[in-house]
Amino acid sequence: MASRAAAALVVVALACAAVHSAAAGLSPDFHAVSCPDLEHIVKYHVAEAFRKDVGVAPALIRILFHDCFPQGCDASVLLTGNNSEQGMGPNLTLRPVALNLIESIRAAVHRACGRTVSCADLTVLATRDSLVLAGGPxxxxxxxxxxxLAPASQDLVFTLPAPSFTVPELLKSFGDRNLDKADxxxxxxxxxxxxAHCSSFSDRFTPDVDTNPAIDPNFAAKLKAKCAKDVPAGTVNQTLDVRTPDVFDNKYYFDLIAKQGLFKSDQGLIVHPDTTRMATRFSLNQGAFFEQFAKSMVKMSNMDLLTGSQGEIRFNCAVPNSRVEGIETASDEGHAAAM
Known part of the structure; x- marks a missing residue:
């Protein structure tokens, strides 16, 4: 078992290295001279945050996905102020604990190395490290x-796939961003x-054979009873995975087989002919899931990047440099201070 796991990690590393080489302007050693302690600083701060709240790991992955999908991994989702992506529907529930963590890491890295590392790079590193702490690859x-330099437009932000999407809608949404079925x-x-909040899965209570895959009746009854207490709205939370909710593993796919997928977009993966084979495989083989997940995370984190002289390296992750007043003070402010 241990040898198979080690072999799987080698495959992941080799696959990721191949994708890295194709990402113009990026390098694993990009900050080796300008900030040799970068990864140690990030790892320390992520570990401290994870020790206090394991929920910071899924919160970081969600921030990364919501950053990368609309217009590329450029930390635009971290910006606050007018026309902020955080003020738009898909991003209203991004967790402040993770947003503040990224800014705290930025401040620590810039104190140690100067303004050499972007918030976009820090977001990817922090997400990777939190994933590993949660048990992932x-x-x-x-x-x-x-x-x-500015947030993504509302039109781009609303290209983010929704929990209510059917599998064909998901395949088109991902395909439009050059992400395939495996991704x-x-x-x-x-x-x-x-x-998740009740509003994001309330459509699961009225299954329709054509648009909404079946849900386990007992699971549905428990969710209905729980969400009946969601007053005011948004005060009740439900774990996405009912088996191991704080661990990154393949139990999510077990949930789908048991008709306990929380979102319509999730449950559809196990029944639609285009995705059922792969979803079933991942339920049976965690190593295969981990290998593909790592490849897809690398692929996503390399989409539509700003490199070289494009964009900027922010003094504060929540504020474009053009809005910073009193740079020496702003460089030590937290994300919350800019909101």
Whole structure:
């Protein structure tokens, strides 16, 4: 078992290295000279946050996905102020604990190394490290991203796939971003930990054979009873994975087989002919899931990047440099201070 796990990690590392080499402007050693302690600093701060709240791991993965999918991994989702992505529907429930962690890491890295590392790079590194702490696969991260000067437009933000999407809608949404079926099925596996609000899965209570896959009746009854107490709305949380809600593993796919997928977009993966074979395979083989998830995370984190002289390296992850007043003070402010 141990030898198979080690072999799987070698495959993941080799696959990720191949993708890295294709990402123009990125390099695993990009900050080796300018910030040799970068990964140690990030790892320390992530570990401290995870020790206090394991929910920071799924919160970071969600931030990364919501950053990368609309217009690329450029830390635009971290920006606050007018037209902020955080003020738009898909991002209203991004967790402040994770947003603040990224800014805390930025401040620590810039104190140690100067303003050499972007918030975009820090977001990818922090997400990777939190994933490993939660039990997920390690993968190498190529660096050299730069930060966006402005938020993504509302039209781009609303290209994020919704929990109510059917599998054909998901395949088109991912395909429009050059992500394929394997990316869809594996990245959906990030729902193996984390929480959701009742409003995001209320459509599961009225299954329709054509648009809404069946839900286990006992599971549905428990969810209905729980959500009946959701007053005011948004005060009740439900774990996405009912088996191991705080661990990154393949139990999410077990949930789907048992008709206990919380979102319609999740449950559809196990019954739709285009995705059922891969989802079933991941339920039987955690190593296969981990290998594909790592590849897909690398692929996603390398989409539509700003590199070289494009964009900027922010003084504060929540504020474009053009808005910073009193740079020396702003460089030590936290994310919350800019909100």
């Amino acid at each position: 390690h993968f190498d991260v190529a660096l050299g991203r730069r930060d966006a 869809l099925v594996s990245l959906s596996g990030a729902h193996t930990f984390g929480i």
